[in-house]
Amino acid sequence: MKLKSQINQVIKEAFSKAGIEHEPMSVSEATKAEFGDYQFNGAMALSKKLGKNPREIATEILNNLDFTGLLAKAEIAGPGFINLWLNPLWIASQCKVAAKDSRLGVGKRETPIKVVVDYSGPNMSKQMHVGHLRSTIIGDTLANLLTFLGDEVIRQNHIGDWGTQFGMLIAYLEEMGEDGSVSLKDLEQFYKDAKGRFDADADFADKAREYVVKIQSGDQHCLNLWQKFIDISLGHCEDVYDKLCVKLTREDVKAESFYNEDLPQVIEDLISQNLLKESDGAQCVFLEGEEIPVIVQKGDGGYLYATTDLAALRYRANVLGAKRISYVVDARQAAHFKQVFKVAKESGFVAEDVKLEHIAFGTMMDKGGKPFKTRDGGTVKLIDLLDEAVVKAKETINDKDNYSKEEVEALAKIIGIGAVKYADLAINRESNYIFNWDKMLSFEGNTSLYMQYAYARIQSIFRRFDGEIIGDIIIGDALEHRLSVMLLRFEDVLYRAAVDAAPNQITTYLYELATLFMRFYEQNPILKEGVDEETKMSRLQLADLTAKTIKQGLDILGIQVVDKL
RNA sequence: GCACUCAUAGCUCAGCUGGAUAGAGCAUCGGUUUGCGGUACCGAAGGUCUCAGGUUCGAAUCCUGAUGGGUGUACCA
Structure with missing residues (x-):
């Protein structure tokens, strides 16, 4: 649902009907709930161009707005803001469409590149x-x-995979013979050992230099050794990619x-x-x-x-x-x-x-705002960091007794890796980022755990409810209204994030969505007694679409969800 | 030296093409008739958006300068 551009279209039509020959600026999300769902701020900007006062212009636009479709109400406020309220019936029907769609109503680009x-x-x-x-x-x-x-x-x-150090490395690999691939498990150590040989043994150093030339001139023996080295090293990377749920494969190399x-x-x-x-x-x-x-x-x-x-x-x-x-x-x-x-x-x-x-x-950066290093000042291996994340994630699992050992392991992996990734992606990518275990593994605030918890909580609703979900979505109160509009914003957020290459726009959205759902759920019972069938069905559908949106959003971030936490 | 970049609540950060009283989370304080998952929700308090000018009806956002931090500055990648 390209929500914004649909609203813009309505504004554009009003411009044309009012005889205003300017391209309207885009609407934006209302800054406050009391200002409606969206706001149009273009009247002030036109004031000078048209030589009229902005409220007058706003009135002209308002008088030509089409209220038979997605808009329910509009008001002029302040110096000439036009606050827009979307039609609940329209929102509800669009949510219904999104919930039924495997892409949640997110369209594909018309001209893909x-x-x-x-x-x-x-x-x-x-x-x-x-x-x-x-x-x-x-x-x-x-x-x-x-x-x-x-x-x-x-x-x-x-x-x-190219450069002078590879002469040294493959010379050492050759010297190690069959054991080479074994000791390569620790590349760091392998590099150090090779360097040690290089510095200590002049003959070895000569050979290493010779190998550099040989690789570059296409010597088959050396190229084979080099290839072997690269294969093993790449294997290490793939272990990391696998742990990280990153989709890179050998075809991408x-x-x-x-x-x-x-x-x-x-x-x-x-x-x-x-x-x-x-x-x-x-x-x-x-x-x-x-x-x-x-x-x-x-x-x-x-x-x-x-x-x-x-x-x-x-x-x-x-x-x-x-x-x-x-x-x-x-x-x-x-x-x-x-x-x-x-x-x-x-x-x-x-x-x-x-x-x-x-x-x-x-x-x-580390907690102190200095570049991230080990205690002795060395670089932290990525695989170690990820393993630590999984270990720490285990501590957050409450009732470990309810799970088998394998389940705890799998769960910890999803939580731990998700936490590391989410914490990073949630920061505006251009700023430096302070790495903090406690913060990223918290259930509170804008974290992967909060999101996974929200998802799991919704899944538990559906575990308790077995039946067919039928009927319409009915928007009954302000929170349902806001939640529904938020759900419809998903496509706009994704396209914007794609232009800016800004993952944090997605996390911010997901967090707002999850928060809004929690509030909605707190206030609007679904399966409790006394909720009439129609309302229950409607709320179930909103819950379902929320869960699907969270899941899809996290999926794009490469983070998994679980039905139970 | 020059270039780039950043500066928002005690801390960690949002703030999209300039828009209304600058927003979250953590921490602090207070609250929620057995709570569909309370790892939740509600509320309070907390700000000279580093500073000084400028553009504009309107500036955290754009421009200039200052201060402070970070980074980069010809044969590494």
Whole structure:
């Protein structure tokens, strides 16, 4: 239900009838319940243009509003606000439609586009750490969201699988022989051991350097070892993705090395575009208004990540055919992306109509507001963090005796992982985010547990009720009214969140919805004695649609629900 | 130095294209006739939206400057 645009349409018609030849601004949600459901603030803005006082203009608009459809009432308030009340009968019928629809009334985009979402991007020489968390879950949410709205989403995991350290790592893997894959379980340790050998043994160090050259020149033996190493390392990542309920698979992997062959061509093409200049021995693109050039080839002939990114950009635009390419990467790389995007456009690698965007996010901080580290200052492995979340989640389960060991385990996983993800997604992605176990695992406030609890609570209603739900939705009081309107807003929220790539708009909405439901449920009994059949049926349907909306919303965030908590 | 970014209640955060008396949660205080899941709900208190100007009928939101924090600044990714 594109609620807002339907209301806008009514306003637009009123404009036309009133003979106002301006495009009306969009209505917005009423700031307070007493101001109705929506408000139109455009009369004040028109005052100067039309040379009339705003209340006069508002009156003209109001007199031409159509009250035979979705609007029930409108009032002029203050300097010229038009407060709008939706027709309860209309709301009820729309909720009914949504409840019956598998998509809850959320339409698919009329003109879907191909979108590449680049996220996660772990480095194969190291284990995933907390620094990868935000990219991974924000990116996954964006991909889920756009998929749900009907776009053709191509997930891209741009893993780091190339560079000098791999010579060392595969030389060490070869030396370990069969045991290599075993000790690789702890990549961190493996890296340290390899580095130890590298520093201590000159022969080994030579071999490592030799291997780098050999990989790059396509030596089969070394490439096999390299491939083995990548496979194992990627397996670790997949364990994390699995735990996180993130949908990345091997099909989504397009490693850095994938673009190797195109790199010389990137340079060639930049030369033929006259964009390249040599500076201090390096090949650079100097952009207007930028102090620092984009270096695409080092003095020694090596390529840089800007080169790879350019190759990736044109592959995504031209081969994959993407019209929107979204990079979910740490905010610290803003300058890099700004420059690379500019080069991509100026060189014609990427057509003008392709939207390139850096979905930047802030840093994860500890309780004290400092970057998140272990006690001894090391990086926190992502898998350890997730395991800890599951352990802590177990403590929140009240009656463990009612569940089998496996059930507790499964439940703890859903709660713990959901808490970690939700806490992150609920923050405006651009600001830094303070990680706090107690807060995220609380039932109170805007948390996944509150949402899961609300869902489970509704499910328990349906466990107690067995029968067929028939009849209409009847909006009987102010809370039912507000809840219903909130339910109809779902589509607007999702589309807005997709434009802004802002998961927190979804969490905010879900929290408001769940809160509103709790209030409604507190005040309006459903299965208690004395509730007449018609009212019961109506409220059951509202409860059902609320639960479905929460579930669908959380599903987009990659968070599961359970029938019992 | 330059560039980018942030500054909202004691704490953690919302606040969409400028709109009415700036909103939540936590913490604090008080309340809810056995409560369909009370891990809930209701209420109170809590603010110079860092500061100073400007634009506007109207500014937390836009512009300029100041202060304070964060980040980035040519051959790592």
